Amino acid sequence: MNLIYELxxxxxxxxxxxxxxxxxxxxxxxxERLMLLGPNGCGKSTLQKLLAGLVFASSGRVTAFxxxxxxxxxxDKRFAAAFRQKVGFVFQNSDVQLFCPSVLxxxxxxxxxxxxxxxxxxxxxxxxLEYAGITFLADCSPHHLSGGEKKKVAIAAILAVNPEVLxxxxxxxxxxxxxxxxxxxxxxxxxxxxxxxxxxxxxxEAASRLADRVLVLGEDHRFIADDLPEKILAKRELLxxxxxxxxx
Amino acid sequence: MNRPLPEWLQENVxxxxxxxxxxxxxxxxxxxTLQGIYKILAQDAHGNSTAxxxxxxxxxxxxxxxxxxxxxxxxxxxxxxxxxxxAVNLLLLGLxxxxxxxxKSFMTRVWLPAFFFSGLAVLPGIISWVTPGESLxxxxxxxxxxxxxxxxxxxxxxxxxxxxxxxLVILRSASSxxxxxxxxxxxxxxxxxxxxxxxxxxxxxxxVLDLTYRYIYLFLLLFLEYIMGRRxxxxxxxxxxxxxxxxxxxxxxxxxxxxxxxxxxxYAMQSRGFTGEYHGQMKLKIGLCDIGFLxxxxxxxxxx
Numbered sequence: 001m002n003l004i005y006e007l008x009x010x011x012x013x014x015x016x017x018x019x020x021x022x023x024x025x026x027x028x029x030x031x032e033r034l035m036l037l038g039p040n041g042c043g044k045s046t047l048q049k050l051l052a053g054l055v056f057a058s059s060g061r062v063t064a065f066x067x068x069x070x071x072x073x074x075x076d077k078r079f080a081a082a083f084r085q086k087v088g089f090v091f092q093n094s095d096v097q098l099f100c101p102s103v104l105x106x107x108x109x110x111x112x113x114x115x116x117x118x119x120x121x122x123x124x125x126x127x128x129l130e131y132a133g134i135t136f137l138a139d140c141s142p143h144h145l146s147g148g149e150k151k152k153v154a155i156a157a158i159l160a161v162n163p164e165v166l167x168x169x170x171x172x173x174x175x176x177x178x179x180x181x182x183x184x185x186x187x188x189x190x191x192x193x194x195x196x197x198x199x200x201x202x203x204x205e206a207a208s209r210l211a212d213r214v215l216v217l218g219e220d221h222r223f224i225a226d227d228l229p230e231k232i233l234a235k236r237e238l239l240x241x242x243x244x245x246x247x248x
Numbered sequence: 249m250n251r252p253l254p255e256w257l258q259e260n261v262x263x264x265x266x267x268x269x270x271x272x273x274x275x276x277x278x279x280x281t282l283q284g285i286y287k288i289l290a291q292d293a294h295g296n297s298t299a300x301x302x303x304x305x306x307x308x309x310x311x312x313x314x315x316x317x318x319x320x321x322x323x324x325x326x327x328x329x330x331x332x333x334x335a336v337n338l339l340l341l342g343l344x345x346x347x348x349x350x351x352k353s354f355m356t357r358v359w360l361p362a363f364f365f366s367g368l369a370v371l372p373g374i375i376s377w378v379t380p381g382e383s384l385x386x387x388x389x390x391x392x393x394x395x396x397x398x399x400x401x402x403x404x405x406x407x408x409x410x411x412x413x414x415x416l417v418i419l420r421s422a423s424s425x426x427x428x429x430x431x432x433x434x435x436x437x438x439x440x441x442x443x444x445x446x447x448x449x450x451x452x453x454x455x456v457l458d459l460t461y462r463y464i465y466l467f468l469l470l471f472l473e474y475i476m477g478r479r480x481x482x483x484x485x486x487x488x489x490x491x492x493x494x495x496x497x498x499x500x501x502x503x504x505x506x507x508x509x510x511x512x513x514x515y516a517m518q519s520r521g522f523t524g525e526y527h528g529q530m531k532l533k534i535g536l537c538d539i540g541f542l543x544x545x546x547x548x549x550x551x552x
Contacts, residue, residue: 015283016290054476065265073268082265085483096470097477099494099501113484127254143501161483162257185250193253194260 001029004165004196005051010060012046020046022221024060028198030164033191035207035229036200038217039243044200045092047217048167051198052089053080085114088163092170094150098142103134103153106142110161121160128156132182148179155186166190168199172206184209204244207233216242278495279475282468289465298433303347305434310443312538313435316545317427324423327552330412333419336548340426347434357429362422370417374410377401381409437461446532459513467506474498 005028012021021043028034028051036044049055050062053069062069065086067079074080091097100106107128111121129135132152137145142153151171158166168187172180187210191197199210207214207229214232216225218241225238232238239245299306305313324336344354372378375387383405393400431440438458445454478494 014290015287018290049476052480054480067265067268072271075271076266076268077271079266079268081482081484082263084480085263086265089480091473091477091480093470093473095505096473097481099474099478099497101497110481110483113482113486115484124254124256127256131251131254133251143504157481159257161481162259162261164260164262182250189250189253190257193258 001031004028004030004065006061006063007050007057008061008063010050010057010062012043012050012055013058019221021050024223026215026223026226028196030196031191031194033187033197033210033212034199035211035214036198036217037202037204037207037214037232037242037244038200039202039219042217042219042242043221044202044217045169048089048169048198048200051165052087052167053083054089081114085161086163087165087167088158088161089167090151090154090158090169090171092173094147094154095143097154097157098150101141102139103142103145104129104138106153107156107160110157114161124160125156128160132156148175151175151179151183155183159190163195165196165198168197170201171199172201172203202244204233204239216244218242279472282472282475285464286468286472289468298348299436301348303434305343305347305430307537308541309532309534309538310435310439311446311532312534312542313431314440314443314447316542317431319549320545321424321427323549323552324420324427328416329552330415330419332552333416333423335551336423337419337426339548340423340430343430344426344433347430349430349433354426354429358422358426362418362425366418366421367414370414374406374414376403376405376407376410379407379410379413381407384408384411463506463509463513467502467509470505471498471502 005026007024007026010021010024011019014020024047036047038044046055050057050069051064053064053074056062056069056071056074064083067073067083069083074083098106100109104122104125107125108118108121111124112118116124125138126135129138132155134149134152134156137149137153142150145153155171166187171183171187175183184206187197187199197210199206201207201210211229214225214227214229215223216232216238218224224242225232225235236245236248240248308316320336324333327333340358341351341354345351376383385406387404387406389403391400392402438461441449441454441457441461444457445451
């Protein structure tokens with residue numbers, strides 16, 4: 001399997017001086033379904049932002065596709081554009097990533113910025129709208145949609161550039177069962193197509209459904225386990241230590 | 249059951265990631281400013297600010313500290329003695345260093361604006377044309393110059409009186425700015441507002457100041473996430489016009505969000521029994537050390 005990400009002793013400190021991640025060492029391979037499991041505030045989202053090249057390690061090394069991911073490297077617009085095309089990030093709060101006046105423009109934004117002609121971008125957007133079952137929302141403003149609809153638009157907007165790596169931050173959090181089901185099926189389908197999926201959650205039950213490798217982040221912002229989902233779920237003491245269950 | 253994925257999404261197109269080139273960092277004013285504000289607020293929120301350090305000014309009771317600052321401020325505004333103002337500024341510098349603010353950081357915050365803003369404003373006042381008096385340096389003499397209705401003086405000097413009054417203004421603004429900086433950097437904002445409430449600031453204003461500070465932090469975090477959200481989707485070059493329209497759209501969106509938040513916060517306050525009265529006061533706990541501090545400030549003012 002191709003190595004996509006390599007993190008060596010990576011750490012991230014918030015501007016206020018608090019540590020978010022400490023001594024992170026992982027290798028992520030192409031086609032993996034990786035789940036970051038951990039309690040609130042352990043640094044899952046920060047780690048995902050690190051992998052998406054949105055924040056940069058305060059110390060240590062982060063390499064993606066064989067290239068170092070640093071603030072300096074991201075200054076090169078050609079490099080940054082290619083990286084963004086390869087890695088898509090779906091935020092927990094859909095509102096922060098939906099900024100176009102209509103749902104259709106939102107989905108066309110990525111393909112248009114990567115230089116696709118508008119008719120092809122429109123075709124892509126139409127197909128994605130149909131896939132998500134939200135064609136009727138094409139002309140609506142994204143801010144007036146329900147939570148589940150916003151999430152579908154955010155995912156469609158990311159899928160529109162067809163990235164190789166998809167990073168999802170708490171994708172099913174706070175959604176109705178039907179929207180959750182759609183997201184789970186979409187993630188599994190994308191994984192079957194060979195995409196690398198990296199998700200963060202604190203919901204234990206999602207691990208076996210959505211991942212084939214689980215990394216557990218502890219409250220001290222370090223990895224405390226890296227194993228198959230069924231093995232992780234069987235270690236009650238570990239889950240208790242990671243504040244993922246209330247009692248053993 | 250989901251519909252099948254579009255055909256193009258089933259293809260795994262791998263694009264090459266080029267080696268990054270050395271690029272010069274473009275100055276992003278908006279993001280840099282927001283990051284700077286966030287850093288200050290985050291430090292304050294997590295107790296890492298200078299207000300949390302154990303030093304003289306941080307130990308002084310906030311009421312005593314504010315009263316001392318106020319009387320020193322009045323003395324600095326009232327005095328015409330340059331020596332007094334210079335001594336006050338030296339004292340403030342010493343206190344800043346003791347409080348852990350860092351001499352360099354204090355100088356940048358206080359002396360840079362004092363020189364640039366007050367200095368530029370009073371610069372014309374040092375010449376004999378504006379402030380006549382005893383000459384310190386002659387810029388030119390014996391020149392008869394007339395531009396239309398404007399007649400320039402035959403001799404132009406820098407005068408002692410002009411320099412003195414300019415120095416007075418600069419030192420005065422530096423001491424005022426220094427005092428304000430020291431109070432703000434060594435006392436938590438929430439404590440300052442409570443002390444101000446004790447001094448008679450209306451409760452509604454205190455509530456607004458308290459809530460504003462809290463929600464600026466929240467909205468700032470949200471706005472930085474907006475910037476990140478957009479950046480994560482920029483899979484190519486963007487036109488300047490597009491960026492500007494995004495900023496416009498985001499501002500409009502933020503107005504909507506703040507209005508919604510405002511409503512929800514008000515409902516939340518009402519649900520917890522808020523009837524328009526804001527209890528934002530703190531108890532006065534003045535000790536011997538605080539009284540000593542007040543007396544010292546009063547003695548200093550006697551030399552004004």
